[in-house]
Structure formats: C-alpha cells, structure tokens
Amino acid sequence: MEKFEKLSGVAAPMPLVNIDTDMIIPKVFLKTIKRSGLGVNLFDEMRYDREGNEKPDFVLNKPQYRDAKILVAGDNFGCGSSREHAPWAIADFGIKCVISTSFADIFYNNCFKNGILPLVLPEDAVDTLMKDAGKGANSIIEVDLENQTIVSSDGEIFRFDVDPFKKHCLLNGLDDIGLTMEKENHITAYESKASQQFPWA
Amino acid sequence: MSTPKTLYDKIWDAHIVHSDPDGTCLLYIDRHLVHEVTSPQAFEGLRLSGRKVRAPEKTIAVPDHNVPTTENRDDGIDNEESRIQVEALDKNAKDFGVNYYPVSDIRQGIVHIVGPEQGWTLPGMTVVCGDSHTATHGAFGALAHGIGTSEVEHVLATQTLIQKKSKNMKVEITGKLRPGVTAKDITLAVIGETGTAGGTGYVIEYCGQAIRELSMEGRMTVCNMAIEGGARAGLIAPDEKTYEYCKGRPHSPKGTSWEMAVAYWKTLFSDEGASFDKEVTIKGEDIAPLVTWGTSPEDVLPITAAVPDPASFSGGKVEAVRRSLEYMGLQAGQKLSEIEIDTVFIGSCTNGRIEDLRAASEILKGKKIKKGMRAMVVPGSGLVRMQAEEEGIAEIFREAGFEWRLAGCSMCLAMNPDQLEEGERCASTSNRNFEGRQGYRGRTHLVSPAMAAAAAITGKLTDVREIQ
Numbered sequence: 136m137e138k139f140e141k142l143s144g145v146a147a148p149m150p151l152v153n154i155d156t157d158m159i160i161p162k163v164f165l166k167t168i169k170r171s172g173l174g175v176n177l178f179d180e181m182r183y184d185r186e187g188n189e190k191p192d193f194v195l196n197k198p199q200y201r202d203a204k205i206l207v208a209g210d211n212f213g214c215g216s217s218r219e220h221a222p223w224a225i226a227d228f229g230i231k232c233v234i235s236t237s238f239a240d241i242f243y244n245n246c247f248k249n250g251i252l253p254l255v256l257p258e259d260a261v262d263t264l265m266k267d268a269g270k271g272a273n274s275i276i277e278v279d280l281e282n283q284t285i286v287s288s289d290g291e292i293f294r295f296d297v298d299p300f301k302k303h304c305l306l307n308g309l310d311d312i313g314l315t316m317e318k319e320n321h322i323t324a325y326e327s328k329a330s331q332q333f334p335w336a
Numbered sequence: 337m338s339t340p341k342t343l344y345d346k347i348w349d350a351h352i353v354h355s356d357p358d359g360t361c362l363l364y365i366d367r368h369l370v371h372e373v374t375s376p377q378a379f380e381g382l383r384l385s386g387r388k389v390r391a392p393e394k395t396i397a398v399p400d401h402n403v404p405t406t407e408n409r410d411d412g413i414d415n416e417e418s419r420i421q422v423e424a425l426d427k428n429a430k431d432f433g434v435n436y437y438p439v440s441d442i443r444q445g446i447v448h449i450v451g452p453e454q455g456w457t458l459p460g461m462t463v464v465c466g467d468s469h470t471a472t473h474g475a476f477g478a479l480a481h482g483i484g485t486s487e488v489e490h491v492l493a494t495q496t497l498i499q500k501k502s503k504n505m506k507v508e509i510t511g512k513l514r515p516g517v518t519a520k521d522i523t524l525a526v527i528g529e530t531g532t533a534g535g536t537g538y539v540i541e542y543c544g545q546a547i548r549e550l551s552m553e554g555r556m557t558v559c560n561m562a563i564e565g566g567a568r569a570g571l572i573a574p575d576e577k578t579y580e581y582c583k584g585r586p587h588s589p590k591g592t593s594w595e596m597a598v599a600y601w602k603t604l605f606s607d608e609g610a611s612f613d614k615e616v617t618i619k620g621e622d623i624a625p626l627v628t629w630g631t632s633p634e635d636v637l638p639i640t641a642a643v644p645d646p647a648s649f650s651g652g653k654v655e656a657v658r659r660s661l662e663y664m665g666l667q668a669g670q671k672l673s674e675i676e677i678d679t680v681f682i683g684s685c686t687n688g689r690i691e692d693l694r695a696a697s698e699i700l701k702g703k704k705i706k707k708g709m710r711a712m713v714v715p716g717s718g719l720v721r722m723q724a725e726e727e728g729i730a731e732i733f734r735e736a737g738f739e740w741r742l743a744g745c746s747m748c749l750a751m752n753p754d755q756l757e758e759g760e761r762c763a764s765t766s767n768r769n770f771e772g773r774q775g776y777r778g779r780t781h782l783v784s785p786a787m788a789a790a791a792a793i794t795g796k797l798t799d800v801r802e803i804q
Contacts, residue, residue, distance in 0.1 A: 151659070152652035153532055153632045157770040162751050166402070166417035168376035168424050170485075180772050185758075209652045211533035214566065215770060216749075217468040218374065219484035237533055240502075240568045241468060241482050248486035298500065300360045311486070312387075315494045318362060321354040322390075322496055325364050333350075335589035335597045336366045336461060 137250040138308035142231050142278040144204030146268035147194045154208055155215035156242060160224040173220055174227030195228070199271035205232045205278065207261065207268045213242025213253075222249045232278050234285070236261050247301045248311065252280060260293045280306055340607035342504045343573050344539045347479040347604070351462050353496055363499045366461035367478075368491050369447045370397040370434065372425040373751070374466030378489035379428040388432070390495040395434035396456050399425050400446045401751045403439050405714050405741035410440065418752065432492075445717025445743040448472040448685040452556065453717055455585025459574035459601040464491055469685045469767065470569075471562040475555035476582070477574035477604045479539070482563065502568060503613040505538035506606075509546035511620040516801040518695065519554030520687060520765070520784035522546065523561040524626045525618055528636040535567030538614060541606060542572050546620035552581040553691035560686045561767050564633040573605040627672055627797050628769045628782040630660035635769070639787070639799045643670045663771055664779050665759070672797050675781070679762040680711040680792040681774070682738075682785055684748035687765035688716025692785040693724045696765075697732040699789035699803055705737040706795035712739045712754065714746040738792070750775045763791035 164176045182193045189196045195203065206225070212235040213221060222245045225233070232252045246253040256264070267274050267287045274288040280302060285293045304311065315322075329336060341349070353362040368391075375397070382388070389395055402418035403409065413419035422439065429436035435456075437444045443454065448469055451457045463473045463480035466488040473480035483497065491497060507526055526542075527534075540562050542555075550558065555572045562570030579598055582588045589597045624638035635657070637644070645668040646657040661668065666675065682688075682696050693715065705711045713733050715721035721743055724730045730740050747754040748766035756762055756778025765788050766773075769780040781797060790798040 150652060150655070152656045153634075155632075155768075155770045157768070157773050161772055161776075162749050165373050165751065166415075166421055168380070168421060170377050180776065185776070209656075211536070211566070214532055215468065215564075215768060217466060217482035217484055219377075219466075219486060222484075237536055239533070239566060240536060241484060245484035245486065248484060298360075299358055300356070300498075311498055312385075312490050312493050315362060315490065315496060315498065318354050319494075321362065322364070322494060325353040326495075329364065333366075333460070333597075333600070335458065335593045 136248070136308045136310060139231065139250050139252055139280055139305045141280070142204055143275055145200060145202060145272055145274065146205035146207050146264065146276045147200040147203035148265050148268035149194055149206060149208045150265055152209035153211045153214055156213055156218050156221040157215055159213065159221040160218065165218055165220050170223050171227060173224035174229065177224040177228045202229065204230060205234065205276055206230050207265045208233060208235045210236045212238050214239040217241045219245045222246050222251050226251055234261060234264055247305060250305065250308070252278065252305060254285070254295050256293060256295060263287060263291065340610040342606040342610045342612065343477060343541055343571050343604055344479065344504055347460055347462065348501055350460065359500055361499050361501070362496045363462060365464050365491050365495055365497060366394060367451065367456050367463040368395045369451050369463065369465035369470065370395060370488070371401055371447045371465070371467060372399040372421045373401045374485050375428065375488055376421060376424045377485050378492055379432065381489040382492055387493045389434060389492045392433040394495065395492065396451060397425055397429045397434050398437040398444055398447050398450050399439055401745045401749065403744040404752050405744045405746050405754060407742065409742060442718040442722065445720065446685045446688060446745055448560070449688055449716035449720065452476065453585070453719055455582060455588035458582055458588060458597070459578055460604050464497065468563045469560055472556050472560040472685055474559035474562065474570040475552060475572050476578055477571060477601070479569055479571065481568040502539045503537055504611070505535060505540045505567065505614040506612040507540050507542050508544040508617045509542065509620050510544045510617060511546060512549065513546050513620045513623060516625050516786065517623050518784040518786060519550050519557040521623050521626045523558045524633065524636045524782065525623045526616070527561065527565045527633050528626070529618060530565050530616060532564060532632055532634045533566045535562065535565040538567050539569045539571060540567045542570055547572060548575070551691055552577055553689040556689065557686055561633065564767060574601045625784065625787055625800050627787065629664065629666060629672060630657060631663055631769055631771050632660070633767070633769060633782065635660060637672060639672055639797060641672055643668050643672065645669070673799060675797045676795060677761045677763050677781065677791055677797060678708070678710060679756060679760050680709065680788050681747040681762055681764040681766065682712070682788050683714030683716065683746050684766040685716065686767040687785050688714060688720065690720050690723050692765065693720070693729050696785040696789040697729040699786050699800060700736040700793070701732050703736055703793050705792040709737070709792055709795060711737060711792045712741060712747065714741040715743050717743045747774050749773060763788045763797060
C-alpha cells in the first residue's frame with residue numbers, strides 16, 4: 136500500500152449529506168474483477184449525462200477542482216453498500232483525503248486499506264474547510280498525518296484524531312495481512328481451544 | 337460478581353485471538369460468506385502473494401448479484417462482464433476448495449438467505465461477508481457484519497479480522513404490532529427514529545416483546561437493515577424459535593454436539609444490568625405501515641402521511657431533501673397514498689424469504705394486479721422458490737399477474753437485467769432507495785411485502801389495511 140505522510144492540494148466541496156457508495160461508484164462499475172481504473176467513473180451519475188458528456192456544474196468537472204486531492208463532504212459520507220470500489224475510485228481519481236463530520240463504518244475502514252485518510256472533524260471545522268474549499272484552485276489545504284493537523288489556506292490549524300494503529304499502517308504503507316500473519320501462533324492456539332469449546336463451529 | 341455483559345460483549349470476548357494494549361483486537365471469524373462482486377480482487381490478491389484460504393471449510397460462496405432470474409439462465413449470462421464475474425467465482429471456489437453453490441444448484445440464492453437456510457449461520461458465531469447486508473445474520477444472535485474486499489482477502493488468508501470494539505446500543509420495541517404492520521415496518525421505523533447515521537459506531541441489540549414475537553424470518557428482516565441505520569451489526573438474542581429454526585439444517589450440529597451447542601446458546605443474552613451506550617425505545621403499537629418518500633432510508637413516513645416540505649428540515653438535510661424530491665418527482669404536501677407506481681419488486685435479502693412471499697400472497701389471493709403494472713417476485717433462494725411452489729403461493733402470484741422468477745438479488749441493486757428504466761417508479765421490498773439503485777434515474781419506495789402487493793393491485797402506494 137502507498138504511504139500517506141503529508142498531503143497538500145486543492146479541496147473540492149461537496150456539502151451534500153448522506154453521500155452513499157452507490158453515488159460514489161454506481162453498480163455498473165462493480166462488474167470489474169480489477170481494482171484499478173475506476174477514477175474516471177467516480178460519481179458517474181452525478182458527473183456525466185446519459186451520453187457520457189460531463190455535466191459542467193458538477194464540482195469535479197469545474198476547472199479549479201479537476202485535480203482535487205481532498206474532498207470536503209457533508210455528514211455520513213460513504214453510507215450504504217460495502218463496495219471497496221468506492222475508495223478505489225476515489226484514490227484512482229487522485230483524492231487521498233476526505234473530510235466530513237462523520238463517515239459510515241465500512242467505508243471508513245476501507246479507506247485506510249487504500250492509502251486514503253478519512254478525517255472526522257467537528258461541524259464548525261468542516262464548515263470552515265468547506266468554505267475554504269469553495270474558494271477554488273488558489274485555496275491549498277495541507278494535511279499532516281504525523282502531527283495530526285490540517286492547515287487551511289488562511290493558515291488556520293485544525294487538529295484531528297486518528298486511531299494509532301491505523302495511523303501507523305498508513306504512515307508506513309503496511310499490509311494488514313502481513314502483520315496478522317506474524318500472529319499466526321495465536322490464531323492456531325485459538326483454533327485449537329475453539330475446537331474443544333465450540334466443536335460445531 | 338463479574339461485570340454484567342451485553343450479548344455483543346459475550347460474542348466479542350469469545351472470539352478474541354489477540355488484543356493489543358490500545359484495544360485493537362484480532363477477532364476470529366467462524367463463517368465467511370462470499371459472493372461474486374466483492375471477492376475476485378481478494379482471490380487475486382491471494383494468488384499474487386501465494387497464499388491459501390486458511391479455513392475453506394468455514395468459507396461459503398454463492399453467486400447472487402449478477403445472476404439472471406429468468407427461466408433461460410442455464411443458457412448462460414448474456415452480459416459479458418457479469419458472466420466473467422460469475423465464472424471467476426466458479427473458478428476461485430474450485431481452486432481454493434471452498435463450499436460452493438453454483439447457479440445450477442437448487443440451493444443457490446442470495447448469500448444472506450442461503451447461509452441461514454443451510455445451517456451455516458448459528459448463534460454466537462462471528463459471520464462476515466463482503467456485503468453490507470451481512471447484518472441479516474444477527475437475527476440468530478451471531479455477530480455479523482459487512483467488510484470491504486481488502487478485509488475479505490484478510491479473512492480468506494487468516495480467518496481473522498483486525499477490529500476495534502464498537503459501542504453497545506439497545507433498541508427496544510415494546511408491546512404488540514398492530515394488524516398490517518410487519519418486521520419491515522419495525523426496521524424502517526427505527527431508521528426513521530435514529531437516522532441513517534444514528535447507529536454509526538454501534539452494534540445494535542434489538543429486544544422487546546414485538547421483537548420476541550417475530551419469526552426468524554422477521555428477525556432477519558429487522559437485522560438486515562441495521563446497516564441502513566449506520567450500525568455495522570444488529571443482534572437479537574437466540575431463543576427457542578432460533579433453536580427450532582436451526583435444528584436439522586444441513587450444517588447445523590447433530591447429536592451430542594447439538595446438545596452442547598444449545599447449552600452454550602442459552603448463555604447468549606445481555607445480562608441484567610448490562611450497560612448500553614445508547615438506548616432507544618419505540619412502542620410497537622405506535623408503528624404504522626411505512627413507506628419511503630426520498631432517496632435515503634431515513635426518509636420514511638406512515639402511508640397515511642404526506643410528502644414533507646424541505647424547509648421543515650434543518651442543516652444539510654434541507655438541500656438533501658430538496659434534491660430527493662426533485663429526483664423522486666414529488667411535491668411537498670402530496671399525499672403518499674396518491675403516488676402512482678408502475679413497478680413492484682418483491683424479493684431481496686430483506687424480504688425474499690418464505691414468510692415474505694406468504695404475506696404478499698395473502699393480499700393477492702383472488703386478485704389481479706393493475707393493468708399495465710410490471711410486477712416481479714424473486715424468491716431469495718431456489719429452496720424458498722420450491723417451497724412457495726409446494727404451498728401454492730407461486731400460483732397465487734402468477735394468477736395475479738406477477739412474474740415468478742428464479743433466485744438472486746435481482747432488482748434490489750439491478751446488477752442483472754432486472755432494472756428500472758429512467759423515471760419508472762417502484763414499490764420495492766428491498767433495502768435501499770438511493771439514487772439510481774434500481775436502475776439509472778429509477779425511483780424507489782421501500783415497503784413491506786404486504787404493502788408491495790397492495791400497491792400492485794391499486795397501482796399506487798396503498799395502505800394495506802384498506803385492502804384487508
């Protein structure tokens with residue numbers, strides 16, 4: 136997995152609440168057996184008309200946000216389906232950080248497996264960053280995972296919380312499976328105990 | 337005396353393989369359900385790293401999302417991408433030696449219907465699947481939740497998940513339900529009360545008289561939609577109904593192992609005085625037959641109500657509701673019972689079990705659907721379909737004018753050919769009314785099976801109590 140240390144870039148504002156994973160990547164794109172190449176279909180039904188033409192008023196189609204690296208979104212971002220195609224599409228587009236007042240659990244976890252940092256901030260902080268993002272291409276937001284800070288284009292600093300284990304994995308680009316494999320003796324011991332205690336399982 | 341524990345605490349504690357000082361745990365997974373959409377990249381990951389499936393005997397795969405539900409499906413899947421995805425699962429199941437129910441198998445169906453039906457899902461277990469509706473299995477008092485594809489690969493390789501414990505939430509439905517009110521209305525009522533993010537970070541335990549009185553099918557409907565309220569998992573403590581349902585199923589324990597299992601299952605309840613981080617109580621008698629009017633499952637009201645005004649909401653929801661009404665083609669103040677529909681879908685992991693088909697057929701008996709209506713019933717598994725044929729339910733549906741389909745996810749998410757056309761409006765027993773969910777610019781109203789049947793007869797959203 137790609138490491139996440141610091142990020143500096145344009146943030147795109149999407150103030151809509153309850154943006155679900157069907158919106159992020161509609162079902163027709165779930166038929167792939169690969170992880171790559173989904174960025175072009177990110178927010179497909181919001182971004183393109185039926186003929187595949189860009190809708191000019193959609194945020195990521197506006198010139199100032201085409202290279203956005205951060206998304207500032209309304210509450211409960213990523214709700215609905217567990218599809219990891221959602222973070223795959225976001226990362227493939229080039230967005231590596233999503234900021235909101237809350238995320239749906241499964242989406243939140245999926246982000247960390249794909250080098251994306253989902254950040255939960257209080258409502259007033261998200262409001263400030265949403266306004267900042269609204270300023271467009273000259274408004275560069277900086278995210279520093281090591282120090283757990285976000286700096287708005289005006290220099291205002293916000294601190295964020297992140298689970299220490301998830302932070303460690305993201306900073307170092309660690310593969311979960313490899314880490315768990317190091318505990319294989321614990322798994323074997325559990326299986327041996329469980330086969331006595333719960334033989335039907 | 338030891339600290340009282342919740343049901344969730346007990347199942348969690350029984351599955352800890354390893355815990356770190358910061359609370360990060362390695363949790364053992366008893367059952368891993370797999371379908372064709374969220375697994376190909378995970379199996380590919382195993383191949384690339386030369387890993388095996390650690391516990392193929394605990395891994396159960398079935399294709400469901402992409403499969404056609406028409407009679408000619410044995411001829412193959414027309415859509416090339418869908419076909420490749422199902423063929424990939426065929427191959428992966430064979431190569432890695434996991435339990436498999438291919439499309440041609442009578443036991444094939446929606447993964448969350450097949451698991452319990454075959455006795456794979458049992459009380460006290462941990463169950464995961466690369467599918468958010470894994471919450472369904474919580475009806476058995478199993479800790480069950482959806483995971484992403486990276487976690488699917490993690491479970492395949494290690495039979496564990498890296499987890500932090502969620503908070504405990506108790507949802508009590510007191511008293512009795514009124515006539516015409518079902519498990520679907522309970523679960524929608526809870527989401528209406530707590531909102532789609534109200535359960536985020538929690539595992540919900542549903543309890544109370546109205547929950548106890550539900551059948552296992554009804555309990556599965558309630559837990560299925562825990563995820564629509566943001567909770568990863570919903571739980572219902574096992575009882576005699578649970579044991580009765582599990583007994584004699586192909587993969588449930590037998591003989592002394594059964595006795596031992598039941599003795600353990602009887603310890604699976606929240607202790608007196610156990611602490612919950614959040615509690616919600618709803619009176620069963622206050623719940624009416626419900627319908628959704630918007631594009632989020634929290635946009636729910638009794639069928640007797642009217643479409644709300646966006647201005648009556650606050651914060652970001654004002655704009656979301658305005659957008660929803662535009663998408664749904666509805667006006668504030670319009671009576672819900674006057675909304676005309678053109679499509680009815682009965683099925684899905686929410687409402688595709690035998691009891692759901694029985695409830696809809698009760699309403700349809702001796703009646704015809706409205707002329708021009710497209711109505712489809714998709715049993716949740718081949719075995720549900722067979723049972724419905726035997727009980728004469730299939731005949732009632734056919735007589736009424738419904739299409740009687742083969743098992744699959746079908747129009748719940750429209751990855752197969754069963755889709756809404758642009759602007760079509762559907763009364764659906766599924767679980768999500770998101771934009772585009774049932775087809776590009778299709779419009780979804782979530783309802784119970786009985787309400788869906790009533791709508792099929794009248795051609796508009798209808799109070800089922802007026803049909804009875």
